[in-house]
Amino acid sequence: MEFILILVVLGIAIFVLALFFSFIPIGLWISALAANVNVGIFTLIGMRLRRVVPARIVNPMIKALKAGLQVSTNKLEAHYLAGGNVDRVVNALIAAQRANIPLEFERAAAIDLAGRDVLQAVQMSVNPKVIETPVVAAIAKDGIELRAKARVTVRANIDRLVGGAGEETIIARVGEGIVTTVGSAETHKEVLENPDLISRTVLNKGLDAGTAFEILSIDIADIDVGRNIGAQLQTDQAEADKRIAQAKAEERRAMAVAKEQEMKAAVQEMRAKVVEAEADVPKAMAAALREGKMGVMDYYNMQNVIADTQMRDSISKIGKNDVPGGEKK
Structure with a gap:
């Protein structure tokens, strides 16, 4: 009987210990102590009670401390509870520190909460990104269509990541610059001979204003001659004029036919009157004979x-x- 009681007590003790160690991350606390991260056991218990995964806070803190960054637990917890990615923000801070890019935790957290990849933004500041535009069609003044494709080298602007326009705006503005440059050229040959006209015009417009990027260069990757839009428009205009002339000629013909029919009807009416008058001649002559007038x-x-x-x-x-x-x- 005592043996059974001892087994029950041991089972209860093991269950309580398992529950204690599952609720309190002792291993994580030991790792933090070994890394000289000042996180108390009660702080970890408070994270559990606040429904914060302690590993999502402690491991980034250890990483930041080893990189020489000082980030408080409260800031990391607040960013986690706001729905942010703590690990990505810490990685971005470490990458910015290594690249000598001024970036504070509040700015990095704001960029992350805005839905942008803050780590990718820091990496793009170090290693610029090349954006390739789709084929843009434009027409010169001589009516020849040119189809151009550009490569835009951009660098992320950390200060404008929150509220700045994205890649789609850059592509749209570059396409607008291509259309403007080609459209203002007297002939398409000018653009073919000097493709850098497009680059200079686009760069001078300051197309990166209000965007999250800084345009470093614009290179024309490909430019081809398209259709002769001017000749096609002239052909279409000539065809339209031809149809208008045919319609007017058909209208005049119909009017002439109607007038001819009207004249025929008038002639027939006159003939009918003449026949009617001729029919009255014998009567008039007979009356004249009777009356002695003839x-x-x-x-x-x-x-x-x-x-x-x-x-x-x-x-x-x-x-x-x-x-x-x-x-x-």
Whole structure:
């Protein structure tokens, strides 16, 4: 019975010790003491209670102390609780110290919390980065299209990382400078002969203002001749003018056809009136005979005149058909 009681007590003691050592990082505390980092055991317990992983604070502190940096535990904990990457911030501080770049913990923490990689920014300050723009198409004054690609060498500006524009702005501004330079050239040959015109124009514009970078150089990697936009526009304009002329000609033709139809209708109307008037002639003559306004001899004389006229008309038609070169109907 006593043996069982001893086993139970030992089990409880082992459980309590395991719980104690799992809650209190004794190994981490010993590592901090060995590195001369002043972190008390109660400080580690407080980190546990504040839901801070002690290793995320102590290990960067050891790294910073060995590099000769003095960073307080409270600052590291505050940055951790704010959602920052403590290890990356400490690495950036060490890299900045080795490169003689002035960088304080507050600035590095602000850059990290802003969503930028502070370590990469420090590395870019030491080793500039090359940004390659996509192919930018621009048209010179002679209507020839040029397609250029540029390589922009930039260095991170630590002071403007918070609130400064990124790589997309640099690429957009360089593309704008290319379009401006090519567009102001009288001929595309000027740009082909002197590609550095683009570099000088872009650099003189101060395109890195308000960005997180400092432009060191702009090099034209490739430039090609594209389409003859001027000739194409002239061709399109000529085609449009041709269609307009055809439309106007078709309009005039339609108006002429309509007028011709109108004249034919008027002629037919006049003929109808003449036929109607001719139909009234016999009636008028009969009335004149009855009323004594016209005698029988007058009527015969008129008939003779009509017959004579018809005879002369027939003779003239026969003459034209018989005479060589005469008009035939």
